[in-house]
Amino acid sequence: MSTERQMLIGGIMLVAGWLVIFLIVLGVIPSLLWLNILMYAVTFFGFMLGFVGAMSHTRANLRKAREERGEDLYDDYEE
Secondary structure: OOOHHHHHHHHHHHHHHHHHHHHHOOOOOOOOHHHHHHHHHHHHHHHHHHHHHHHHHHHHHHHHHHHHOOOOOOOOOOO
């Protein structure tokens, strides 16, 4: 799965979880224990998936920029 897709799916899960929780707080949707737990899990995993996608995207872009400049990835280490 590409990093952009991970961030997109994570963001959608995060917003969907927040929206349902907000509707529960407003009283539009009845507050059921299983629904609260499910929406907490959807929000948490959406955040984690988006965060991992963002970190992977950043790492890939840094690696790509270093390769374009011709920098050695391990030149800071002395043996």
